[in-house]
């Protein structure tokens with residue numbers, strides 16, 4: 236059902252045609268979220284903080300986007316503006332073609348959001364009652380959604396606890412109930428802030444799989460923020476990096492990581508290189524040296540094979556025993572740190 240427009244979706248509900256939500260489909264490329272020239276400033280005069288500074292992007296249906304940035308970059312302000320929880324000073328946001336400022340109720344009928352983890356849900360209600368409550372907010376009746384809720388609870392490993400009050404569940408399970416409640420209505424877009432907080436490794440992986448399934452099979456569009464870049468790298472199709480209220484990178488996750496693909500090498504030598512050798516290596520080869528117990532880890536970014544052999548010769552001449560050498564693959568964490576670093580005064584830009 237998610238691959239349809241808001242209008243055709245409504246028509247389908249009116250015609251009581253069969254639910255096609257579980258059928259796999261290709262993303263249609265239709266723009267579901269459009270943010271254009273968004274600006275938000277808090278305070279005035281000397282105390283003014285420009286939290287969002289002319290941000291624009293479009294997100295097609297069925298895409299998972301990781302929104303990243305250091306503390307204070309403007310992620311929350313951007314998301315809250317998209318959800319109508321903060322009124323922007325300028326710019327427009329539309330969701331499924333509906334202007335959030337013009338008709339927020341209709342725009343938000345397409346959206347589910349999990350912004351505060353397990354505080355999203357009612358702890359005295361059972362798991363199922365929570366789901367029914369949140370589906371009810373979207374005008375869906377409990378009897379109509381029971382089967383879909385059972386499937387959702389099954390996939391999240393919560394079915395056996397459907398009739399248990401939330402306050403009797405572990406922190407990780409409460410987090411999953413919160414996600415299930417976000418999905419209790421049939422929405423086109425979900426915003427998730429730190430969705431794996433408090434989840435163990437297994438539960439996090441179940442959540443990754445569920446997010447990919449939602450995007451690939453149900454064509455749900457997902458905007459995700461997390462300080463855990465492993466999750467973002469594992470599930471996001473695309474990454475938008477914010478800094479100081481502006482978009483500083485916006486690309487497919489794989490392309491962004493590939494962009495930073497360099498022939499980096501990590502050498503591990505026994506003992507410590509003498510100070511004069513360390514400064515020679517740093518000047519000539521731009522390496523970093525880090526002590527690690529009885530060994531020293533020497534990293535060289537952008538090394539060609541000639542550099543690798545020249546470095547090994549230097550180690551050998553200095554009588555340093557080479558314990559290990561490996562090429563280093565960048566991950567999203569490294570890409571993120573380098574993109575942010577390039578923005579700092581004196582960075583590459």
Ligand SMILES: Nc1ncnc2c1ncn2[C@@H]1O[C@H](COP(=O)(O)OP(=O)(O)OP(=O)(O)O)[C@@H](O)[C@H]1O
Nearest residue numbers: 277278284286304305306307308309310311312313
């Ligand atoms: N209500 C507010 N009043 C004043 N300043 C605010 C307010 N909300 C956010 N800010 C400021 O706006 C800037 C952007 O904050 P925002 O919370 O949007 O960033 P963030 O990327 O979500 O940060 P974090 O990762 O720390 O949550 C920061 O400098 C923050 O201090």
